[in-house]
Amino acid sequence: MPELPEVEVVRRGLHEHVAGRTVAAVEVLHPRAIRRHLPGAADFAVRLTGQTLRAARRRGKYLWVDLSGGDAMLAHLGMSGQMLVQPVGAPDEKHLRVRVRFADDGPELRFVDQRTFGGLALAEIVEVDGTPLPRPVAHIARDPMDPAFDxxxxxxxxxxxxxxxxxxxxxxxxxxxxxxxxxxxxxxxxxxxxxxxxxxxxxxxxxxxxxxxxxxxxxxxxxxxxxxxxxxxxxxxxxxxxxxxxxxxxxxxxxxxxxxxxxxxxxxxxxxxxxxxxxxxxxxx
Ligand SMILES: [Zn+2]
Known part of the structure; x- marks a missing residue:
């Protein structure tokens, strides 16, 4: 199971490779990976398409990317979840669950998860003590590596x-x-x-x-x-x-x-x- 430093490595990678890019198409290959997005896989794909990905953020082991439309794309890595940035046309991974293509035709974002305990969801942003957080993360405390940790x-x-x-x-x-x-x-x-x-x-x-x-x-x-x-x-x-x-x-x-x-x-x-x-x-x- 990924621990916090690993999640931070993934956050930095996402920030470096996908921030500022606009989503052109979303393909959900396994509905279980989107089960936390209650309106379903089709709704997830439609709402994410056309959005520009902003900063990649983290609270504890929870990871999300701010979206230009105001919501966030929340990622749970679960036991075995991976976020991969792959060139368009690279062979699909055996356990590829979600593919995000970008308008710039550059490398695509892939969510790969063998055991499917992880997944992606869109979430509303709420303010908690002046800090914007996705609603499912609102109860999570700051981690000891957080500069604002009290x-x-x-x-x-x-x-x-x-x-x-x-x-x-x-x-x-x-x-x-x-x-x-x-x-x-x-x-x-x-x-x-x-x-x-x-x-x-x-x-x-x-x-x-x-x-x-x-x-x-x-x-x-x-x-x-x-x-x-x-x-x-x-x-x-x-x-x-x-x-x-x-x-x-x-x-x-x-x-x-x-x-x-x-x-x-x-x-x-x-x-x-x-x-x-x-x-x-x-x-x-
Ligand atoms: Zn000892």
Missing amino acids: ADAAVAALRRRRTEVKRALLDQTLVSGVGNIYADEALWRARLHGLRATDKLGRAKAAELLAHAAQVMHEALGEGGTSFDALYVNVNGQSGYFDRSLAVYGREDEPCRRCGTPVRREPFMNRSSYSCPRCQPRPRG
């Missing part, structure tokens, strides 16, 4: 929750964009076990944890994002390489990069959590 408010919100710290990190209404991989990496850097209670976390420790989350994602972005899924590639079809520098995620039984203790893997919400038993002791009780 760290003090996020720390206070985190400490008000009566939950475990890893669950809180993954709660998109509290802090957005932190997925399983970066949550584990941030917890390792902060020397916290994910089962620690948020309401017993000191203010300084909570602030440190969020700063680590932002830092690890900035580092990943610098390296083109993390990729554990061969299906994930960015807008130009290149995979990320950050996985080589992860400290704990995916490193069960390998030595902790700080103390050498073998990394432990524990089940977590149908997935896994990775941590160092020595640097991140499990809370008592």
Whole structure:
């Protein structure tokens, strides 16, 4: 599943390759990819055609492109969604779901998605605290990489929750964009076990944890994002390489990069959590 740095890589790619271009034709090859656009695939194609794509934007892992008509084209990458920019006439990908052709006859935008958990939709823009957002994204909190992220408010919100710290990190209404991989990496850097209670976390420790989350994602972005899924590639079809520098995620039984203790893997919400038993002791009780 793409995490925030990967989504940011895709956003930058879209901004570079499609912003300012006018849509000439839209072809929906699989209706499931448009299921979140409730009026249906034909309505999606008709309303998108003729619009000029403006800036590509992101809130957490949600991605959209502003349209000249005032709405936004919202993209959910789901588990395996890819946005590809391909020359007109290039062979169709096996799992091509939506094709957008442009009036300039330049490279077309393709939404490719093997597992079809992702999709595209048109959405109305609403104002939330002075920021225009597509309506389906209005409840999503800012992510720690967002220049307008309010760290003090996020720390206070985190400490008000009566939950475990890893669950809180993954709660998109509290802090957005932190997925399983970066949550584990941030917890390792902060020397916290994910089962620690948020309401017993000191203010300084909570602030440190969020700063680590932002830092690890900035580092990943610098390296083109993390990729554990061969299906994930960015807008130009290149995979990320950050996985080589992860400290704990995916490193069960390998030595902790700080103390050498073998990394432990524990089940977590149908997935896994990775941590160092020595640097991140499990809370008592
Ligand atoms: Zn360790």
